[in-house]
Amino acid sequence: MRRARLGVVPATARAAALRRLAAALAANGIEDPALDARLLVCAAAQITHADLVRDPDLELGEVTARRLEDFAARRIAREPVSRILGSRGFWDLDLLVTAAVLDPRPETETLVEAALEFLAERRKAALHIVDLGTGSGALLCALLSEFPAATGVGIDLSVAACAVARRNLVRCGLAGRGEIHHGDWAAAEGRRFDLAIANPPYIVSEMICALAPEVRDHDPRLALDGGADGLDATRAIADLLPRILAADGLAILETGAGQGEAVRALVQRAGLTAAAPRRDLAGRARAVVAFVRPPGTPRA
Secondary structure, X not given: OOOOOOOOOOOOEHHHHHHHHHHHHHHOOOOOHHHHHHHHHHHHHOOOHHHHHHOOOOEOOHHHHXXXXXXXXXXXXXXXXXXXXXXXXXXXXXXXXXXXXOOOOHHHHXXXXXXXXXXXXXXXXXXXXXXEOOOOOHHHHHHHHHOOOOEEEEEEOOHHHHHHHHHHHHHOOOOOOEEEEEOOHHHHOOOOEXXXXXXXXXXXXXXXXXXXXHHHOOOOHHHOEOOOOOOHHHHHHHHHHHHHEEEEEEEEEEOOOOOHHHHHHHHHHOOOEEOOOEEOOOOOEEEEEEEOOOOOOOOO
């Protein structure tokens, strides 16, 4: 039998395929080859990690070997695992991911953590949430899953992204409490929200070409390009916030590297009070939390 690019054949054992794929990914500069190899082998074989551990010596079989060869070639070409598999774990949800949406990153979960902290006393309240630039709907779905009485609106300029977000609301069992609107930021006007959340495009335009291939070649530019200083979208959102937040409302905005203080200045110029930038698990300033009413002020 002719050996394929990765060198797996139907008689190759699962564990051997895993080792071979991890080595190939490492040799091609993939950042976390062991994890990616495990995810791809399990997906190709349509098994769980527990199955892989329990039966490492089972042969792949023809269909699995062929599928794994395809997955390996795509990952070596720097296509993200989430694009290959069509889904991404975010928070504790499994979300549909397509070429139309930004691949949700674990770092963005920092925004959900901030919402849970600052709204802890209102966890069971009937909050109204807006996700500006919702993309896959990752933030909206995560927040609705954590605030059981909340309702939410996701807004996005991309028709295709809106379709993905709607599918994710259904996929997560949240369609009854969430809705998706096509439009720009101004589509949020006319309502008042307790929480506005956004992961806006914040990459400086001329820096997009220097991004990792997984981002540069696979995330939609609309979700990346923040203009000449990376703050075009954030500036527009900051100006919008006073018109859409309720009297006790807050906003949580993701920021790019080195942008934390600039984003704080933007929301403060709009009349809000901003807390110190929130840091992700890697210690990088990841989000700015802004309040209509300074923390500690008695509610009306």
